[in-house]
Amino acid sequence: MKLTATINGVRRTLEVAPRALLIDALRDAGYTSVKRGCETGDCGACTVLVDGVPLASCVVFAGQVEGRVLTTVEGLGTPDRPHPLMEAMVDAGAVQCGFCTPGMILSAKALLDENPDPTAADVKDALDGHLCRCTGYVKQIEAVLDAAARLRTRAAAGGGAR
């Protein structure tokens, strides 16, 4: 069946099997930042934003995002032009194997879009459901708080916040 959605600002039509999961539809279409960690909804590695809301794409049918606006990490920044969340994750040493990172960045993005000045407790809450086997659960929180500060500085300086 045909599935049409806006992915990272581009309107795309994908051919998917009716019972396809969103994670597979996206990975097969080249969005490989969407990681397959558990495939049971437990780890958060497959998180994508659907109309701005973080969802675990391994427990979503591809058919559920018909007509929706999707964001993966590919849509946030590139190695040349990283998003402040990406920079802050690297600077904080929050990335080792990096498998959990794209999902965490997207949940953090949804948080910062709603609340540009979160507390550490807000960040912990927003990252609930994201498992990391490598670094533990401290540096990501520092990174998100740092990214929030960078984004606020940038907004105050009149730069376009992404």
Add this chain to the structure above:
Amino acid sequence: MKNLAEFQYPESVEAALALLAASPGEARPLAGGTSLVFAADPRTRVLVDLSRVGLRSITLAADGLHLGAMATARAVGRARAVADAGLAGLAEAAAACGSRLLQNQITVGGNVVGLYPWSDLPPVLLALGAVARLRSAAGAREMSVEDLVARHPRRQLKPGELMVEIVVPPAPRHGGSAFLTFGRTAVDYTLCDVAVALELGGDAIKAARVVVGGLRLFPGRLCAAESTLVGEQPVEAVFAAAAAAAMAEVQVANDFRASREYRRELCGVLVRRVLQVAAQRAAGRTA
């Protein structure tokens, strides 16, 4: 879902009901999808996606709190109307439905109709005396959550019937509710959960509902524990007596995670703790 062939995207409840009626046995409602993605269901050919039919609102009215079937657990946990209604136990249960991430997707309708032993909303809705509103192409009816979960809710719904909302009656003026769940880790399945709704009158407990979940297929009231409470003062010794009654009456299924004895003991501990919290809340509303 090996025979799944299409998705339908109705834009109203009426259109969804018509689609369900048009393919009896072959069309199934789709809410968050968090359990349907795992369903081994060769009969379903059409998934009727409810994401465009509305049913998302959470509002406080004179007859109680209305939870739309498509309201997410996240929305219930954060809703101003839930706090204003004095239903702290409901907010606690919503915040316990899997991870925050999954709460963006899990819906009230999916959590109740697709009941599992670990489902966190049904026990608290039962304790609060909530009623489910059901609709089909043939008409509308109501069923208490207590009746709905006496068997599996999916088997209580008629073919083509949708749950459209849950109505939680207004909390009594001197009422308080609370919910507690316990698992081995923050992400593991629950070993036991307990929901309580209390009403105080004067110095004594006027009404009590104590519901246990997670121990068997369906949640259920602990009637011996409830009668230990009614007419007594909300004090520690009474809560301990209720916990003892709960442990004596509760039926515990086998589970490889923990022994029956352990889960029975756990149930007693949770009953005592949850009563303390609910009583404090009820007293707070008195003040």
